[in-house]
Amino acid sequence: MQISFMGGAQTVTGSKHLLSVNGKRLLVECGLFQGRRQESRERNQSFLFDPAKVDALLLTHAHIDHSGNIPNLVKQGFNGPIYATAATVDLAEVLLRDSAHLHEQDAYYVNKRHAEKDLPPIEPLYTQADVEEALPLMRGVDYGDPVPLDRGITATFLDAGHILGSASILFDIEENGRSFRLGITGDIGRANQPILRDPNRMRDLDVLLIECTYGSRLHPQSEDAAEELAKIIRRIYERKGRILIPAFAVGRTQTLVYMLHKLYNQNRIPDMPIYVDSPMALEATQIFRRHPECFDREMQRTFLRDRQDPFGFGRLKYVRNSEESKKLNDLGGPHIIISASGMAEGGRVLHHLMHTLDTPENLVLFVGYAAQHTLARKLMDGDKTVPIFGRPFNVDCEIQTLGHFSGHGDQHDLLEYAAYSPPDRLKSIFLIHGEAEGAKALTEKLTEKGYKDVRYPALGETIEIRV
Ligand SMILES: [Zn+2]
Known part of the structure; x- marks a missing residue:
């Protein structure tokens, strides 16, 4: 062989x-x-x-x-x-x-x-x-x-x-x-x-x-993941910024939504709008709903016993078309946008980055791995100027990486x-x-x-x- x-x-x-x-x-x-x-x-x-x-x-x-x-x-x-x-x-x-x-x-x-x-x-x-x-x-x-x-x-x-x-x-x-x-x-x-x-x-x-x-x-202990995320959200909420989370549409986005849902139910994060802006994330979420045979026991219990949708709650909105997506550019007040792709190599997140990087109150939060030479890796590595669609953009906002979500x-x-x-x-x-x-x-x-x-x-x- x-x-x-x-x-x-x-x-x-x-x-x-x-x-x-x-x-x-x-x-x-x-x-x-x-x-x-x-x-x-x-x-x-x-x-x-x-x-x-x-x-x-x-x-x-x-x-x-x-x-x-x-x-x-x-x-x-x-x-x-x-x-x-x-x-x-x-x-x-x-x-x-x-x-x-x-x-x-x-x-x-x-x-x-x-x-x-x-x-x-x-x-x-x-x-x-x-x-x-x-x-x-x-x-x-x-x-x-x-x-x-x-x-x-x-x-x-x-x-x-x-x-x-x-x-x-x-x-x-x-x-x-x-x-x-x-x-x-x-x-x-x-x-x-x-x-x-x-x-x-x-x-x-x-x-x-x-x-x-x-x-x-070595990853930080995963028990802290929810609290770490909650802390960050509370902090950015106080300064009325935007939290932009570049996340893979499949998997990471659903995990984030599920965690935010729990934090919201437990009153551990303030009441603020959350947008999932990725058409693929929406499709992927529907596939998640179709495959409960892959869920762990906790999820089975939540899903089957309470008949709750783990991937949907009042404060969360799935953005469907590009018009709605563009409206997010000028959105005021604290809010969260989850958008793909996770390595910021394509997708709607690029447009959101263009409208997020120049404001010090904002935070770009990475929750996954980024390969070398990708835009996400450049931002994670602290580059002060990054190229998007061939144009240079200054990075004035905060950048943070949460290892818990790997x-x-x-x-x-x-x-x-x-x-x-x-x-x-x-x-x-x-x-x-x-x-x-x-x-x-x-x-x-x-x-x-x-x-x-x-x-x-x-x-x-x-x-x-x-x-
Ligand atoms: Zn993989």
């Missing part, structure tokens, strides 16, 4: 892991590279393998850095089944349509500039039509049900507790008379998160591919995950989906725990697995 690291290798975006086993080629994830525009466009355009020769695709969850290049894969010849949990299939549909729209828009703006300079036009990475070709290939599977992929290869999806429908994928493989278990974590969530169940960890693995986004970090486990969680497969069993660990600092720290810790073969494969590297 061979594993080729075709994306999400030594970086956090573009996840693609190609398994060659028993003459079959299985791709796990087909994510989009994100970061510098030009560079991402080039990297996403072509694959480091032939899409037509891939037999099946397995998807851990719907986030675009894991799913976002599927339409291009299909456009370039992939025609096999795409396995994912039912909730992931629903969310991926919304996310991929949105992604196609962004690529079409991006190409439109680039082509306007190209026309001025007499340069040839570019094609969007993929279009709405390409998405429609890809969607029928998706097959929803249930957590815990073994999916036979081919003779000697079975995949089981286990709840990863990261976003709705997220999974780790456990492969039971028989090759040349030997049986072994290989696990790919996908993104690992955290225990005690609102809405979702705790991660169901794969155990007794021979080979583990583990994400290491936060391999060097959808990814920290170093402690990752070590605990690995511990479910003891060092005498687990032959090889491959660190994926992480930057060098996290990988280095996690490698040291895992080595201390007795794991002998811990690697951080490079993009394009193929490794022969011997068990």
Whole structure:
């Protein structure tokens, strides 16, 4: 068996892991590279393998850095089944349509500039039509049900507790008379998160591919998350500012809404308008409502027993069209706007940032991870001038990052995950989906725990697995 690291290798975006086993080629994830525009466009355009020769695709969850290049894969010849949990299939549909729209828009703006300079036009990475070709290939599977992929290869999806429908994928493989278990974590969530169940960890693995986004970090205790958020809201309310929260439309927004709902019910935040301004967040919220099978027990109780809508309450308004969205620009008095995208790479949040950054009373609150070179990362790093739509904007408002909301486990969680497969069993660990600092720290810790073969494969590297 061979594993080729075709994306999400030594970086956090573009996840693609190609398994060659028993003459079959299985791709796990087909994510989009994100970061510098030009560079991402080039990297996403072509694959480091032939899409037509891939037999099946397995998807851990719907986030675009894991799913976002599927339409291009299909456009370039992939025609096999795409396995994912039912909730992931629903969310991926919304996310991929949105992604196609962004690529079409991006190409439109680039082509306007190209026309001025007499340069040839570019094609969007993929279009709405390409998405429609890809969607029928998706097959929803249930957590815990073994999916036979081919003779000697079975995949089981286990709840990863990261976003709705997220999974780790456990492969039971028989090759040349030997049986072994290989696990790919996908993104690992955290225990005690609102809405979702705790991660169901794969155990007794021979080979583990583990994400290491936060391999060097420890999160603050999650019990404080609600109070931290409440404190910030009370503080900005006092000075009559705006709180702008760039948040992923899928997952993070619903978590925030759920928490704000609870804080509001408990009178822990002042009575102020809250706007969710992202059409995709609204669609995603409807999908959340359709998949209560993914909820944890607390959520089941709230949802089923009290018949309350966890994602809606009096002070909260979902902004539907761009007219309503524009009206928010000049809104006075304290208020909260939650808008996508989380890394501030596109979407309505860019317009809100343009109308928020110049006022000292305002706060831009980040509640998630931001990859290098993204606008969110620049703001989090304290840049005093940032580019939006190619124009420089001064940053005069307050910027804060709340680590509590991370959808990814920290170093402690990752070590605990690995511990479910003891060092005498687990032959090889491959660190994926992480930057060098996290990988280095996690490698040291895992080595201390007795794991002998811990690697951080490079993009394009193929490794022969011997068990
Ligand atoms: Zn994710």
